[in-house]
Amino acid sequence: MKQSNSNLDSQKNRDTNQENSNNTSQSNFIRQAIDEDLTNNRFDGRVHTRFPPEPSGYLHIGHAKAICISFGIAEDYNGLYNLRFDDSNPITEESEYVEAIKRDVHWLGFDWKEREYYASDYFETLYEYAAKLIEKGKAFVCDLTPDEMKTYRGTLVTPGKDSPYRNRTTEENLTLFQGMRDGEFPDGSRTLRAKIDMSSPNLNMRDPVMYRVLRSHHYRHGDNWCIYPTYDFTHGQSDSIEGVTHSLCDVQFEDHRPLYDWFLESLEIYQPRQIEFARLNLTYTVLGKRKLKILVEDSHVNGWDDPRLPTLAGMRRRGYTPEAIRDFCNRIGVSKADNLIELGQLEYSIRNDLNLRAPRVMAVLNPVKVIIDNYPEKQVEMLDAENNPEDESAGTREIPFSREIYIERDDFMEDPPRKFYRLAPGREVRLKHAYYITCQDVIKDDQTGEIVEIHCTYDPDTKGGWSDDGRRVQGTLHWVSVDQAVDAEVRLYDTLFTEREPENAAEGTDWIQFLNPNSLEILENCKVEPGLLNSESESRYQFLRTGYFCVDSDSTPDKLVFNRTVPLRDSWAKMQKG
């Protein structure tokens, strides 16, 4: 009675939630599987998932997809979700990573409440489980060396051979296993193995290792253990202990599912359902954990939070919002097919989010000076500027205007092509929020020919950027008043790799060679409006007409530093490329 009620409840919740859900797509094969389990009352109407990172690196956008799937689905079904550190290999794991992972998952917007678990906290239970399998004759201590074991395992097409130690007695196995735990044997000398089937076509079933002897300091349990369980003997049992219903993971674990089920069935304990989905691949980047580690450790980038990295820490620093990342994950969907998502998809999500939220400001990245000859010297007037045309509640601000201003060097051409709607000799354009100006003269450096000053006149009757006589102008430029301008450094980013698929670009070549030498461009001499002087780290803006930017953590009041999150779409640039 109680069970069917909770089942009904979750069904109802699911129905009402799906419409308003901001999580993964309305229909996918995982949701269908869960729906089936719900109607069959397989887990008493419960939905309980988990995200199981190994604390051996930083989370990246691929993990974000996995988190959005596991946690997002649990949210939608009104279920629960755990954050569990899969820390059964002390060699690669560190506390720094668990802190970073927690920070990033929180930042993404998920709250696992008190359900923060560590597989290593189950070591004692796991040990008992292992002993139980020995007693059932389903596990044995093996003395084969790694090389020997490899030989005995056979190949993809030939069956393996039974280990000569496979038939030890239960008593002997128990004693030996206890001895392993007690430190009686050297590292690597013995393993505990499941007794399954050395001729199975699934290599994972050929008597897989459950425990290895390994004297390594565990970041969480110190030197309490000198034997550590393998992933296969840890993961499913951890899911079981936590009461997880749906264990969602990467397709690479599909081959492990028979083993996952075998352990749980042999142990006769609660059995969750593992469902696999395809991992994310993104163009112009790499998402492999070891590859990212190489980029960081070999200093190809500046740390795990380098804005060029697809790590969540890097993306955060770059200016990505958690909302945009979640939106991206929801848009790309979930399936089992190999995929390669175009970077443009991610860029769409961040532009879409920031367009509605980011205050507009004016910043000149590559300045050239404009002198308005008929504007009174030393006069400074404050002009009203709307903060966000997409959001009236964002209000307005005042910006200073004066006789000398900076405009973007690209916004002037001496000999413009057709359809160049900007400043040129004799042309009149609008300065955003200010006046119409007309170019009268250009002053160049005698030596280099570089334009050093552009002389213009303004029309005092066009204040605010309007003309009563209905006169139209060719274009609208952003600008910053010279005297009030604040200097800033702006970091422009391009893709980290030059190849769409760096890992598959050329057979037998090293992906590292496809690093983009121009992935970071630093502009030292940018001029931004004075209001930006006190902006806080991570605050995000739209620099009018150029892109979305955010204040970098390197920024100080003495030296502002901005990262370009993503440029605005630029149909003019596209036109020029042809």
Add this chain to the structure above:
RNA sequence: AGGGCGGUGGCCAAGCGGUAAGGCACAGGUCUUUGGCACCUGCAUGCGUAGGUUCGAAUCCUACCCGCCCUGCCA
């Protein structure tokens, strides 16, 4: 070669025997004090290939082709 899983437009992805959703990208256009945003229009007689079943097939059957994963005491 053995096993597992995939193959729907340039990139994702719905679809579950009743005659190919949607998004990104792209191409036109409208609007515009951002060459942004928004809005409109266009974009698979086709669902890996070939057969078959059916009144009807992306969906069912058969064979074949292609791709990815698996021979760590990593996860």
